[in-house]
Amino acid sequence: MELKSYQKEALRALEDFLHRVGAYEKNNPANFLDQAFREVAARYMENPPPYLEPKGLEGIPYVCFRIPTGGGKTLLAAHALAPARRFLGQDAPMVVWLTPTEAIRTQTLKALKDTRHPYRQALEQALGQVRVMDLQEALALPPGDVGAVALVLVATLQAFRVEETEGRKVYEENGHLMGVFDLLAGSVPEDKLAPPEGIGRYSLANLLRIMRPIVVVDEAHNARTPLSFDTLARLEPGVILEFTATPREDSNVLFAATAHELHREGMIKLPIELVVLKDQEAVLQAALAKQKELEALAQRGREYLRPIVLIQAEPRRGGDPYTWEKVRAFLLERGVREEEVAVSVGERDDLTGQDLLSPSSPVRYVITVDKLKEGWDCPFAYVLASVRPLKSPTAIEQVLGRVLRMPGARPKEQEALNKAYAFTVSENFWEAAETLREALVLEGFERYEAERAVRTVGLGLEERIHLEASPSPLALAPLRPKVEYDPKGRVLVIKEPLNPGERAVLRQALAEKDRQKLPHTVRTPSEEGRVLEVPLLAWHGEPLEVEHFLEEGWSLAGRDAHLDFAPQPLGERGEIGLDGGRVRIARLERLDQAGRLFGSHVGWTLDSLALWLDRHIPHPDLPQEETLPFIYRALGELLGRGFTLEDLVAEKRQLRNLLEAKIRGHREAAQKEAFQRLLKDTPPNLGTITLRLEGDYFPPNPYRGAYDFQKHFFPVIADLQDGTEEFQCARLLDGLEEVEFWVRNYPTWRHAFRLPYPGGNFFPDFLARLRDGTLLVVEYKGKHLAHTPETYEKEAVGQLWARKTGNLFLMVRTLDGLNAIYQAVRR
Numbered sequence: 087m088e089l090k091s092y093q094k095e096a097l098r099a100l101e102d103f104l105h106r107v108g109a110y111e112k113n114n115p116a117n118f119l120d121q122a123f124r125e126v127a128a129r130y131m132e133n134p135p136p137y138l139e140p141k142g143l144e145g146i147p148y149v150c151f152r153i154p155t156g157g158g159k160t161l162l163a164a165h166a167l168a169p170a171r172r173f174l175g176q177d178a179p180m181v182v183w184l185t186p187t188e189a190i191r192t193q194t195l196k197a198l199k200d201t202r203h204p205y206r207q208a209l210e211q212a213l214g215q216v217r218v219m220d221l222q223e224a225l226a227l228p229p230g231d232v233g234a235v236a237l238v239l240v241a242t243l244q245a246f247r248v249e250e251t252e253g254r255k256v257y258e259e260n261g262h263l264m265g266v267f268d269l270l271a272g273s274v275p276e277d278k279l280a281p282p283e284g285i286g287r288y289s290l291a292n293l294l295r296i297m298r299p300i301v302v303v304d305e306a307h308n309a310r311t312p313l314s315f316d317t318l319a320r321l322e323p324g325v326i327l328e329f330t331a332t333p334r335e336d337s338n339v340l341f342a343a344t345a346h347e348l349h350r351e352g353m354i355k356l357p358i359e360l361v362v363l364k365d366q367e368a369v370l371q372a373a374l375a376k377q378k379e380l381e382a383l384a385q386r387g388r389e390y391l392r393p394i395v396l397i398q399a400e401p402r403r404g405g406d407p408y409t410w411e412k413v414r415a416f417l418l419e420r421g422v423r424e425e426e427v428a429v430s431v432g433e434r435d436d437l438t439g440q441d442l443l444s445p446s447s448p449v450r451y452v453i454t455v456d457k458l459k460e461g462w463d464c465p466f467a468y469v470l471a472s473v474r475p476l477k478s479p480t481a482i483e484q485v486l487g488r489v490l491r492m493p494g495a496r497p498k499e500q501e502a503l504n505k506a507y508a509f510t511v512s513e514n515f516w517e518a519a520e521t522l523r524e525a526l527v528l529e530g531f532e533r534y535e536a537e538r539a540v541r542t543v544g545l546g547l548e549e550r551i552h553l554e555a556s557p558s559p560l561a562l563a564p565l566r567p568k569v570e571y572d573p574k575g576r577v578l579v580i581k582e583p584l585n586p587g588e589r590a591v592l593r594q595a596l597a598e599k600d601r602q603k604l605p606h607t608v609r610t611p612s613e614e615g616r617v618l619e620v621p622l623l624a625w626h627g628e629p630l631e632v633e634h635f636l637e638e639g640w641s642l643a644g645r646d647a648h649l650d651f652a653p654q655p656l657g658e659r660g661e662i663g664l665d666g667g668r669v670r671i672a673r674l675e676r677l678d679q680a681g682r683l684f685g686s687h688v689g690w691t692l693d694s695l696a697l698w699l700d701r702h703i704p705h706p707d708l709p710q711e712e713t714l715p716f717i718y719r720a721l722g723e724l725l726g727r728g729f730t731l732e733d734l735v736a737e738k739r740q741l742r743n744l745l746e747a748k749i750r751g752h753r754e755a756a757q758k759e760a761f762q763r764l765l766k767d768t769p770p771n772l773g774t775i776t777l778r779l780e781g782d783y784f785p786p787n788p789y790r791g792a793y794d795f796q797k798h799f800f801p802v803i804a805d806l807q808d809g810t811e812e813f814q815c816a817r818l819l820d821g822l823e824e825v826e827f828w829v830r831n832y833p834t835w836r837h838a839f840r841l842p843y844p845g846g847n848f849f850p851d852f853l854a855r856l857r858d859g860t861l862l863v864v865e866y867k868g869k870h871l872a873h874t875p876e877t878y879e880k881e882a883v884g885q886l887w888a889r890k891t892g893n894l895f896l897m898v899r900t901l902d903g904l905n906a907i908y909q910a911v912r913r
Contacts (some may be wrong), residue, residue, distance in 0.1 A: 087202035090351040090495075091342040093162045096151050099341040100166055102126050104173040104325070105750075111665065119147065126187050127340055133581065138336050141312075142319030143326070147173070150344035154530030154613040156343060156354040156491040160194065163302050163638050164208035169647070170300045170325040170744075171213060171236075174399075176741035177215065177702070180297040181238040183323060186305040188242055195220055195240040209238065219246055225255060225290055229265040239294075243309050246291075246317045257320075259286035263293060270296065282320075292808075298324035310334045331530025345531045346784045350836060352496040352503040355468070355489065358526075362510055362518045366408050366473040369509045370416055373397065373471035376507050377450060377655040380468055380865060383500040391493055391503065396485055397453045399431070408473040410453045417451055426450045442466055443493075454485065465493040472510040479524035486525045516618060523560045539572035556695050557782050564591055569627070591790065594801050611827050612800045618779040618829065620853060621838050621891040623883075626771050632842045633707075635752075635760035642712050645752045647719040649744045653737045692736045696721060698738060703746045713749070720745060757844040758879075765882050774891055779829060779853070789830075795820050795854070797827045804832040811901055812851060815866050818904055825862075825912040828854035839863070841887055843879040850884070852897075856911055861893040864907065872899035 089097070106122035110587040114121055120137040127134035139148070151166075153159045171179050185191040196207045198218045209216055213236035219227070224239045231237060246256055267288055270279065274296060281292040287843075303309050303325040307330045318326060333339050349356045363369050373395045373409075380393035400407035410431045417427055425448040428436035432455075442449055442464045452467070467488045476482055489506045497506050512518040565588055611618070618773075623630040625637070696717045705713050720741075724734060734741060764772070785804030789795075791813075795803060797820050806813055819828045831839050833849045852864040863884060867877055877897065884895035894910050 087161060087208070089161070089165065089240050090158065090347075090353065090499055092347045092351065093158060093165070096153075096162055096341040096343070097165055097169065099126050099130070099147070100151075100327075101169040101562075103149060103340055104147060104169055104573050107748070108173065109848060119145070123149065123338060123340065130341055131339075134339075137338050140315040140319075142315060143323075146326060147859075148326040148328075148338060150330065150333050150337040152331065152333050152530065153329060154331050154341050154343065154345045154348055154354075155487040156862060157331075157343055157348050157530075158353065158495075159304065159331075160205055161208055162199070163304070163327065163329050164198075164205050166327055167209070167300060168212035168762070169301075170327065172704075174298060174300070174324045175743055176298075176324075178215075178233050178236050179324075180294060180299040181213070181236065181297045181302065182294065182323070183238055183240045183302045183333075184246075184304065184309070185240070186243065186309070190304065191220075191240055191242050194665045199240060199242060206491060213238075219257070225260055226262045227266060227293075229269045232266050232269065232297075238301075243303070243314060245319060246321070247313065255290075257285050257289050257291045259288050260290060261288070263290060266293060285320065286322045295320070295322035296691065298322060300324060301326045303328045305330055307332050309336050309338075310336060332528060339748070344834065345526075347834065350782075352492055352494075355504060358489075358506045358508050360508045360510070360519060360521070360522060362512050364511065364512050367416065369471050369473055370413065371420075371510045373469050374417070374420060374422070374508075376469050376509070380503060380675065382448075387503070387569065388497050389494060391498075392445075392447070392450065392466055393468040393503075394442065394466045395451050395469040395471055396467050396488055397451060397487055398470070398474060398482070399455050400474045401455050410455060413453050413473065422451060423448065426739075428452045430449055430454045442515050464488060465491040465495075467491070468506060470506070470508045470510075472508075475512045476518040476521040479521055479528055481524045482521065486522070487529050490529065497821040506862040507752070519560055520563065522537075523563070543698050552798065564588075588790070589794075590801055610799060610801050612780065612783070618799055618827075618853070620777045620779060621774040621887075622777050623841065623887055623890065624773045624775040627773070627775065629775065629840075630772070630842050632757060632846055634842070635757045635844070637765065638760075640707075640753070640760070642708065642716040642749070642752060645716070647716055647723060647748070649724065649741070649748065650718050651724055651737070651744060653729075653733055653740070663701075690731065692718075692721060692725075692731060695731070695735055695738060699745055701741055702742050703749065705749060707753070716749070717745060721746070741901055754844060761844050761879070765886055768886070772890070777837060777839060782836055783831075784831055785835070793817060797825060799827045799829045804830045804835070806830055811864055811868055814901055815852065815864065815898065815904060815907075818907055819852060819864070822907070822911055824856050824858075826857045828852055841880070841883050843876070843883045845876055845879065848880050861891070861908075862910065863887070863893070863895045864898055865896070866898045867900070869900050 103122050103126045106125060107118060110118035110121050113652040119139065123137040124134050139145070151162065153162065167179075167181060183194065185194055194205075195218065198209060199205045200206055203626050206218075209218070215234075216236040216238055217231055218238045219241070220238065221241045224237075227237070263737060265806045267279070278296060279287070279292075281287055281289070281295070285295070299321060301321060303326065309328075328337060330337075342530055344355070345354065348354045361372060363372065375692035377393055377395050384393060385392035397413055399410040399413045402409050410429055414427055414429065415766070418424065428440065428449045430452060430453070432435050437452070440449065441447060443466060452464075470482075470486060470489050472482065472485075485608065486508075489508075492504070508522060510518050568588065569592065625631075625634040651858075696714060699717050700710060703713070721734060723857075725731070779799065783802070783804075785802060787805050789806040791806070791808035793808060793813075803816070816828070816830065819825050829852070831849050831851060831853055833840075838849050839853055840849050843847075848865070850863045850865040852862075852866070854862040854864070856862060865880060871877055877899075881895075881897040884897060887893070888895040896906055898904060898906055898909055
């Protein structure tokens with residue numbers, strides 16, 4: 087299963103973060119995690135918060151990935167084990183995969199054990215040969231597996247809590263594991279084998295802490311308590327990776343995907359069409375009709391798809407509730423066959439053993455009350471029908487999440503099959519709509535996204551000015567109490583004057599044909615259907631990327647192979663005895679955990695060590711004919727400095743890390759050399775391609791300030807706050823007579839304008855089109871970044887773009903440099 091672009095970006099963020107952790111730890115031991123975290127997280131958010139280290143987990147890389155519901159967290163977690171393994175330098179690591187509930191543990195364990203499942207295939211791609219275990223299997227782990235294959239233990243977090251019965255087994259002495267510890271004796275220092283208080287010497291917990299496991303925490307928002315941190319600390323992990331749709335404020339969110347990205351990649355169905363009715367039978371009848379309509383459309387497609395309706399019944403309380411029995415009887419009376427209805431309520435679970443994606447399954451309606459079985463996942467679910475009023479977001483959140491996943495994770499030919507549908511009973515439309523929005527926030531949507539994810543159907547809108555199309559009602563929520571909507575009278579009442587930011591929000595809520603009916607409404611260029619075309623630098627007709635700098639190849643020949651190699655023994659072993667009546671103390675050997683934890687040095691040669699190092703260093707851009715001679719040179723130099731082959735084999739993981747860093751440094755140097763050649767002598771295969779900036783501009787953090795921007799290309803503006811330095815730059819562009827319109831560029835936008843430099847891609851802050859047709863690109867740098875080497879590299883490629891395309895690029899350094907914009911546009 088191929089990863090989506092946002093999943094690949096998440097893995098790149100993790101790889102870069104762990105690389106920086108390793109690089110900074112020696113030079114900045116007091117603050118290395120915070121430095122690495124902020125540098126990487128800053129690519130995906132403005133002003134990332136400080137890195138937080140829970141008590142007992144200090145010094146351990148502990149980061150979180152925010153992926154909204156339906157975004158493929160489990161697949162991403164499996165792939166994320168590869169960079170974590172490389173960071174720890176472990177050939178056959180231990181992974182502890184923690185789930186929030188027993189139901190999800192069972193589901194995850196089954197998928198990871200199934201060699202045909204994409205999750206297991208991702209696991210093997212990341213770790214090589216692997217054994218997946220439950221807790222009982224781990225308690226009886228055979229000695230031959232340790233160090234020979236990667237071990238993945240799937241358990242609930244509760245299973246490791248000491249007060250739980252099962253948890254006590256983890257920490258108790260275990261005769262089955264004595265063989266494993268016998269294997270480790272002599273290769274692991276005694277002080278490392280000796281467990282902390284409360285952990286048995288021959289216990290599974292002690293084995294885990296010796297192996298420094300990679301810990302994966304699924305639905306990590308459930309694991310942020312002091313008790314959870316204490317539990318994790320007892321495992322002494324090497325790396326902790328959290329995955330959740332709704333991280334807590336104290337989570338170290340390294341990368342956050344947006345619901346818009348998931349939708350763009352075909353992972354989820356959006357928007358959700360919401361219909362609010364006052365009669366319960368009308369809700370069911372509407373859901374029945376929608377199912378038949380969608381199934382008829384599905385039959386026209388090339389893939390098998392059977393749309394399913396999830397019905398939320400009322401609990402059995404006082405009065406005459408619409409219980410699941412009543413809902414089922416209603417369906418059967420209207421011709422639905424018994425086998426097409428499944429009930430998942432209390433002890434009854436007709437879904438057990440059902441493969442709802444199979445063409446042999448007849449199920450088209452699933453009735454539940456509060457929630458479905460945890461871990462249940464069916465992308466065929468398209469329609470949510472609730473015969474109980476939507477008043478609590480948590481009551482609807484889990485069921486709503488089931489209708490968001492897109493079958494096959496790809497868009498459908500019929501547009502109606504790319505959306506989800508919700509029918510509910512309520513006397514108050516706005517209460518139902520607001521509840522649905524809050525439920526989406528619980529599913530990991532940004533509030534801005536949730537406001538636009540629900541499309542209301544069946545309610546017209548009429549204010550003192552008659553409108554022709556339904557607005558997006560949830561977008562009106564930020565405007566209260568200035569704006570009120572009366573659904574009965576269909577009247578929009580603007581009670582107080584709106585500031586420019588609020589007017590933009592209201593304008594965005596209305597259909598294009600109604601926006602002009604608002605007083606003093608100015609249509610933006612994009613609303614008028616205009617397109618902004620911007621040239622990108624291109625290499626052989628494709629967007630120029632960093633990788634193209636080395637397309638003609640590069641070499642390690644002649645490059646420095648010296649390594650700052652310094653073995654650090656963990657202890658020594660000796661003898662104390664008598665010699666001629668005197669006490670004699672003899673040092674026998676150095677104890678070295680890194681090289682002797684799971685194997686001996688016997689049988690290693692210089693050739694086998696060089697080949698091992700070459701296999702464990704990623705170098706997709708270099709053939710072995712390049713890397714092996716470089717590795718031999720490095721090893722030969724170390725042997726010439728007096729180190730023995732046993733020293734090198736014992737520290738082969740340290741050597742691997744040093745060589746990987748050395749090659750990476752040479753690669754970066756080669757990129758800089760190629761970059762400088764590119765700037766000096768423009769090759770003929772460097773050209774341009776046109777990037778069209780249109781539609782699809784949904785920034786996760788839109789501007790809602792008071793200043794009335796007049797010339798932004800889109801109705802909303804990305805990542806801008808009143809009073810900031812970037813705001814001052816934007817206001818200057820907006821006020822210049824020579825500027826026709828401008829765009830606030832942001833990295834996660836599909837059409838974002840980018841330029842490559844040796845450190846990756848960078849995304850200039852502003853694009854402006856001048857009235858004479860010239861494009862002006864502006865990158866703003868505050869005082870702390872104004873004169874870094876990276877800033878000068880960005881400026882150089884910006885000027886190359888300007889020369890190649892005949893446009894303007896400005897690197898504006900601090901507010902004092904804004905005068906350069908005046909000079910540029912009035913040239």
